[in-house]
Amino acid sequence: MGGRQAVPDPGARGTKGTHRVSYSREQWVETADSLLTAAWRYASPDQAFLDLPGRPSRSGVRSDGLEGYARTFLAAAFRTAHGDDPHNWLERYAAGLAAGTKGEWPEIFDVGQPMVESASVALGLRLTKPWLWDKLPESVQDRTEAWLRGALRHVPAANNWYFFPYTVASFLEAAGRGDDETRQAKRRAMELLHGWYRGDGWYSDGDGRAFDHYNGWALHLYPALDAFLDGKPITTHLKEHLESFHLLFGADGAPVYFGRSLTYRFAAASAIALGAVTGETPLSPGHSRHLIGTTLKYFLDRGALTDGVLSLGWHGPHEASLQPYSGPASPYWASKAFVCLLAGPDHPLWTAQEERQDENRTLALPGPGLLIQRHNGVTRLHNHGSDHVRPFEGEHATEDDPLYSRFAYSTTSGPTSKHNVPDNHISLVIRGDRSVRRRIHPLGARDNWAASWHRPVFDAHQPMVPGLRIESVTAVWDDQELRIHRVIGAPPGTRAELTGWATDLPSPLVGVRGWTGADRRTAPQGTAFTGTASVPTLTADIEGTVTLVAVAVLNGTVADEDWEARTAEILRLTLDGDG
Template identity: 25%
Template sequence: MDPSYLRFDLLDQIAMERRKFLGAISLMGLAGTIPPASLLAVEKKPFELAGMAGNDREYWWRLLYKIANPVTANLAEGSLKKNMRVEKSPSFDSRSIHVTYLEAVGRTFAGIAPWLALPDDDTKEGVFRKKMRTDALSGLTRCFDPASSDQLNFKTDYQPIVDAAYLAHAFLRAPKALWEPLDSATKERIIASFKSLRNRKPFNSNWLLFGSISEVFLLSVGQEPDTERLNKGVKKLNEWYKGDGCYGDGPNLAFDYYNSFVIHPMMVDTLKVMVDHGMATSKEYELALSRMGRYAIGQERMISPEGTFPPIGRSITYRTGALQALSQIALMEQLPTPIKPAQVRAALTLVKKNMYDVDGTFDENGWLQLGFVGHDPDIADYYTSTGSLYMATLSFLPLGLPATNEFWVAPAEDWTARKAWGGEKFAKDYHVDY
């Protein structure tokens, strides 16, 4: 067999024939002076092919901007609730649909935070990044203002426990970009909103970590945490650890992506702050990090040679959010041997092209729509609405690495499944005991 079929250029040529590549966001003029609707405009020419160092980063940040801008720009203008078209699952339960707005904000901010934390520069990327950071800060001021029509609900329903946690994660990922610049009144309102959640207990599942990370955020900004709520998530998830990089979601193992959506990233980042404040040991943190690394090995191996991953379990409408654990371990520059940053970049780039360059993924105003690949409301779960979908941003965490980092500049490499199915040498895999 001729191994030349493995070359990136030929594979991507085939992919390009199969579907149109995402159009590039128009960059004419300065981002700060272009109306939000114009910023969402899509050019007709395709992005550069995947796997070519120097182009992948531009593809990533433009795509992240396309996904997140409807949330951040409308929030800054005080028009999120007015302009966000809310679509809910056909099986949507009795919870208030108004929880969808906090979902959109918390999840979007958690995904864009590392990128916004980078210093300003005068590149095209830098102009758009600064615009999004400015919008994000303005939006935070508005959505915690009692006089604003976009004020977010923390006081009723249980769902705010979830999405306060993602907003807390955003503040932990980018404190200097998203927390410190806020005025004192907004900070006080955010702190009060987080504390208001204490009258509702998280469910006995991955939800316990939502309580933990919200409390550890309060600890990080000088507030007294609810220590029982803080410790319970870490304690119970460790009790539910099943081995080989997988935690149970409650006492039982669920074969889905919640180890990536929630458990590994929140466990590791909660423990890091606890260590910094003398509430956990470095050994506990290193163990959690090792477990996330082991899980990331599995995630990298699950990406097929064609750049797809299995639609397993619930919440698959969160799309590439399923790969948050792999994305975070890459951001932390803690990829385990033998995974190289360039193979992760190449794999994730092709996954994004396959997933987001499909008719129906976005509506005509740029909002994400229910579905996995394209638009399919029936695949959504009973708790899923438009705001839920912005978990997709969580696979963009490596944008927090500078453009000069190895992740972005090293020549693209085949990932494990591509090597294996191409008859190339690839690393064997073994169970671990930690």
């Protein structure tokens, strides 16, 4: 079909406030079957590997093939978790399990990709236990346990990875094979999770301040789903998380493009679905169904499938959306969205009237240091707290990460690549070296504003300037953004540069105070949303302490307002006051 694959049409029927009904449960099932059918064309003869097309990861082809097996198994498990398996998916995965555990699969080792995949294998086995695990010969069960226990005996990465051995341990306990080792794995993960909590329902992905979609598709999903399957209370602040997280989707279903591993695409909706399944949600069932359905449709309508297979990218293939660990099967963590199928056909998630809520709203999150701005169906996320800098990396690391370092992200634009002009960024240029924003220190968030400070970091040729720092505030009204930056301690010869939104649509950046030059710069590698992007840029020569103010708009025009007066008011409330 020339690249794009036909997907179930959610229909043209409508409810109040929308022109169509998002996917029914039957259509979610059909989508899962379609994805699995396409992926299984690439199965190895013994069915232990699914060697999907695409660039290999740094882990090697055997690990990539295991990833194909494990992540598609997760989709099959959610699809068959009620015992409905007309395509005999579980028979295939049982055969692959028997072959893989005979030594075909790579062993689990410290901070290795097989540890990641062990969690999907274990969760798949737990969800399908009566129909797959319980029917396996004891020898295969023993081999499977031996392979899985490698996750309990090796070191995970110091972040959400601790929930991979946690999930393995949960399955072994559900299968009657728990012991001190499994209990310790679960206890350790939960102890770490509690230490990573930063408030407002948000966890950092490990020590430090890394906030991204891993909150929903990992840090909440694994322990909350485990508690739900065990019939125990959920203790991960999932309901509180969804109070803000549900706003991070556009009216068209697009998630906010921020953080790593975005090739997982509609996995971003898994936390919404999990909340509906478990009841730990502030959202109505009809609103939850609308959100997960429009997110699935958003990607399927925009070329996420190439010949039926999820490609490495965002809409279609997109190299800049990938991480070094991304392999051909990596996108199939999108399978987590099918957690919605744990809700049976009579569940309110599928029977309640669909609700579309597109109200304009601003929400400040002081815990993670984020400010959400939703206007006319587009969500912007203003970042004054998430930096993905590990404590041991120190203040002076010079590597810029566009997925965490920018001041703003949205549901209609992505950051430019690190090799292009940075969007939504303030930099200082001293003797030809341009600074980056690394460690972010939150100063507060309340009502319609958020604030932070950072030390400008230069490359190895330009040492840190003692006392140099930038204090920043973003305040929003309707679709307008007031961006205030106070530069402290700039040496003579410093040039300041501020950039706005990287998009192919009109998105002005207008100087209010301090800026003396304005132009537009091209980002030839574009973003995940457009092939090339034009980035508005303001410049000024500065020295000492100076306050620079601008107004930015995404896909609109700057309102004719007294921005100087607004600047004075927001400074009084934040940097000059009790913020």
